[in-house]
Amino acid sequence: VFMKYTFSHFLLFIFLTILSFNTSAKTELTPEVIFPHYTVKGVESKVEINLNIDSSGVYHLFFNGSPYDLTIEEGVGNIPLNLKKSTILTVEINNLIFEKNLNPIPLWWSIFPPLMAILIALIFKEVISALVLGILFGAVILNVYSDGLWGILFGFMRTIDTYLLGAINDSGHVSIILFSMIIGAIVAIISKNGGMQGVVDKISPFAKSSRTAQLSTWVLGVAIFFDDYANTLVVGNTMRPVTDRMRVSREKLAYIVDSTAAPIAAIAFVTTWIGAELSYIESGIAKIQGLDEGVYATFISSLQYSFYPILTLIFIFMLILMNKDFGPMLKAENRARATGDVSSVSTQQKNMGSEDTEEFSMAKNAKSRWYNAAIPIFIIIVGTIAGLLYTGWDSSIWHDGSISLSRKLSTIIGNADSYKALLWSSLLSLVVSIIMTVSQRLMDLEETMQATLNGFKTMLSAIVILVLAWGLAEITDDMHTADFLTQLLSNNVAPWILPAITFIVAALVAFSTGSSWGTMAILYPLMMPAAWSICQEAGLDYESSLNIFHNVVASVLAGSVLGDHCSPISDTTILSSLASSCHHIDHVKTQMPYALTVGGVAIFIGIIPSALGVSSWICLPFAIMALWLILKLFGKDVKNLTVEDKF
Numbered sequence: 001v002f003m004k005y006t007f008s009h010f011l012l013f014i015f016l017t018i019l020s021f022n023t024s025a026k027t028e029l030t031p032e033v034i035f036p037h038y039t040v041k042g043v044e045s046k047v048e049i050n051l052n053i054d055s056s057g058v059y060h061l062f063f064n065g066s067p068y069d070l071t072i073e074e075g076v077g078n079i080p081l082n083l084k085k086s087t088i089l090t091v092e093i094n095n096l097i098f099e100k101n102l103n104p105i106p107l108w109w110s111i112f113p114p115l116m117a118i119l120i121a122l123i124f125k126e127v128i129s130a131l132v133l134g135i136l137f138g139a140v141i142l143n144v145y146s147d148g149l150w151g152i153l154f155g156f157m158r159t160i161d162t163y164l165l166g167a168i169n170d171s172g173h174v175s176i177i178l179f180s181m182i183i184g185a186i187v188a189i190i191s192k193n194g195g196m197q198g199v200v201d202k203i204s205p206f207a208k209s210s211r212t213a214q215l216s217t218w219v220l221g222v223a224i225f226f227d228d229y230a231n232t233l234v235v236g237n238t239m240r241p242v243t244d245r246m247r248v249s250r251e252k253l254a255y256i257v258d259s260t261a262a263p264i265a266a267i268a269f270v271t272t273w274i275g276a277e278l279s280y281i282e283s284g285i286a287k288i289q290g291l292d293e294g295v296y297a298t299f300i301s302s303l304q305y306s307f308y309p310i311l312t313l314i315f316i317f318m319l320i321l322m323n324k325d326f327g328p329m330l331k332a333e334n335r336a337r338a339t340g341d342v343s344s345v346s347t348q349q350k351n352m353g354s355e356d357t358e359e360f361s362m363a364k365n366a367k368s369r370w371y372n373a374a375i376p377i378f379i380i381i382v383g384t385i386a387g388l389l390y391t392g393w394d395s396s397i398w399h400d401g402s403i404s405l406s407r408k409l410s411t412i413i414g415n416a417d418s419y420k421a422l423l424w425s426s427l428l429s430l431v432v433s434i435i436m437t438v439s440q441r442l443m444d445l446e447e448t449m450q451a452t453l454n455g456f457k458t459m460l461s462a463i464v465i466l467v468l469a470w471g472l473a474e475i476t477d478d479m480h481t482a483d484f485l486t487q488l489l490s491n492n493v494a495p496w497i498l499p500a501i502t503f504i505v506a507a508l509v510a511f512s513t514g515s516s517w518g519t520m521a522i523l524y525p526l527m528m529p530a531a532w533s534i535c536q537e538a539g540l541d542y543e544s545s546l547n548i549f550h551n552v553v554a555s556v557l558a559g560s561v562l563g564d565h566c567s568p569i570s571d572t573t574i575l576s577s578l579a580s581s582c583h584h585i586d587h588v589k590t591q592m593p594y595a596l597t598v599g600g601v602a603i604f605i606g607i608i609p610s611a612l613g614v615s616s617w618i619c620l621p622f623a624i625m626a627l628w629l630i631l632k633l634f635g636k637d638v639k640n641l642t643v644e645d646k647f
Contacts, residue, residue, distance in 0.1 A: 031093045035100035038142045039083050040107055043480045047079040047091065062092035105145045110479035113138030114512035117472055117569055128461075131468035131569060135159050138475035159471075167470035175419035176229065177463050180575070181456045182426040183233045186376055188455030189433045192363045193442040195372030196241060202370045203242050210337070211640045213239075213246040214256060214320045221260030222313065228572055229422065231261040234377055236579025249336035250343050250582035251329060251590040258576035258591060259316055262516065262561050263309035277520065281553060284528030291532060291549075298553060301546075304616040305499070305554035307606030307623060308562050311598050315627050319594075322628075324635030327593040332586070333638045344586050363451075366442045375436065379429040387421025388413045459578070469514045469569045476513045495535045496611045499551035500603050502527050503559040507599065510563025514570040519560040527552055544613075551611050558602065565595040601626050 034048040051059060053075040061068055063079055070077040079091075086103040117134030124130070139158045143151030167173060190196050207213035217239040221231060236257045243253045266277075282295045319325065325333050336342045362368075392415040397408055430452070437448050493501055502523070510519040531552040535545035564570045568588045577584040605623040610616045 031096065033091050033098035035089060035102065036081070038146055038478055039081065039102050039104040040110070040480045041084055041104040042082065042107055043483055045081045047081060047089065049077050049079065049091070051075045064090055103145050105142065105479065107480060107484045109141050110476065110481040110484045111512065112141070113475050113479065114472060114481060114569070118511070118567070128465060128468060131465065131472055135163050135468065135471045135475055138479060139163060142478060163471040163474050164467060166474055167467050172419055173470055175423055176466065176571070179229065179422045179426050180233065180459050180463060182430050184459035185452040185455035186426070186430050186433055187237045188451045188458065189437055189448060190373040190376060192366060192451045193372050193437040194362050194366035194368045195370065197362060197368045198370030199238060199373045201368055207242050207246060209640050210246045210248050211320055211323055213243045213248055214252065217243060217253065217256045218260060218316055218320060221257060222264050228261040228265040229575065231265065232257055232572060232575045233579045234380060236576060238377065240580060244342050247336045247340055247342060249332040250580050251332040251586050254576050254580035254582040254587040255329065255591045255594065256316055257580055258573060258587070259312050259565060259595070261576070262564060262572055263312045266557055266561055267303055267306050267309045277557065281524055281528070284524040288529050288532045290536070298550065302550045302553040305551045305607070305610055306558050307602035307620070308558035308599055310620065311602055311606070311623055311627065314624055315594065315598050318628060318631060322631055322635065323638055323640050324631050325638050326634045326636060327590070329590040329594065330636050330638065332590055337639045343581070344583060363443045363447060372436055376429040376433040379432055380425045383425025383428055384421050387424045388416040388418060391420055392416030465574050466571050469571055469574065472569060473513050473515050473518055481509070481512055493534070495538045495540060495548050497608070498531055498534060498548060499555045499611045500607050502531070502552045503555035503603060503607055506556050506559025507563035507566070510560045511567045514564070514567045516560035516564040519563065520556055523556045527556055547613070548611055551607065555607060562595055562599045566592045597630060598627065
């Protein structure tokens, strides 16, 4: 009896111990509830719950007073939100109550920050203040809705500590800043040591006229197809002395540089864009039921519908060969030919001063030797390609006999880290240019390092604009500007018009945000499933649906490039202005009419007919003929100066 009594007490002790342990575990649970700071009406957001436990499954809690089964993975789960009005949210976890009052922002507010920045930049021809005001306005709107009148103060604070700091606190952005600074240093060194003058002397026999100077720039822009940033900075800085000599306006140089860089990088098979494009397309395909096609096949099939990038490259070639211009570009070209002022008055007043240009003049002991510039530039080009192959290398893909060589290269480069490749190649190029300069006694080490620092300094204004543009992009992301534009233009449409609407939406989003990559990241997951769904609901067969689908995929890419070309807050547009030493707003104003002309032809003679079933290989020649006709009717002859002309 004693043993039985003792054993029963022992079992009771064990039971109470386990019970107290479970009770203690529950009371010691320290959950974290992270409410969104901002919400937008009709746009899904989330409440993040972190239970701080290492388990997965379903956890029972109370949300807004009702039981809620939260699916957690490793202790973390999310509650989706889609608020229409001001709401007090409550989350109760193990008798702990978390509360937050959220006041959603009307979606239409989202268009105002980028619109304000764009209008101020165009009206006052000053980009920095326009971008700052756009960021400040957006931050104030976000914070006023979340914190009331105190949001005016908080918006001012968030402008610097969240959006501008966040723009810099990004490894990709820092990589672009470093790459730009290093390119600036290389340009300064090869200008001071006579290398750039040597390149000019070598190219000059081929660039014997204004036309051939522009043609050389176009060829070089198409040749450096693997990256738009490298293309812009290398071509602009290399060809500027050549085009200046033949009285080609800086506006025309910036246009050729800008409008060859992104289009060729977007449609070539082996570029730094391919990885991002494939990943964005994959995110869209993942949401589609019934599509029997892989990511790479979708990308390849869509290229035949990429009318804008293809037509842009052809249009520039036609402009050069026909020696015609129209609109603001005609005025700029006539000014340059007649007066020799390759830069506008605003450029001369706001760009480099005399002491800046002195920093790029040849040093006292410098010699005009082309290889002192060609070798560093060659290292950037070859080094970038080698870096892309190294960072994206996959032996299983390379040794796969079922894959073609072009697809192997595209896949490897698509998986590469383009930022590392650019940084490695540019740094090596800088080191080599310093060694070549000092070893030939063209400048001593102190002079060479001073030239390097001067090169860094010349990039400061562009870097400031880039950081501000990235900050504004964060504002547009928080306010869901892309969702507003998408909802505005893509509801209740027929399948055949969907590619054209997609092209326009992508152009508007890229124009408003200044980012073609950001636009693709936003629109591919939205428009690809929508396109497939609309085609199926309309009763189209598989092949007809696939035709519309491929057209929509291409239209996202093409529209993104068009919007990027027209936007004064685009980083590639800014870099093109910088590399060409063209005033930024002058570049935007002269490029926009050409971009919109090609975009209009792409829509009405390319995208819409091909969506109706006309072969893209028929649409493309007719679109080229339309561009030729536009130049014939509206273009005016520009004097083609030659080296024999006395000027």
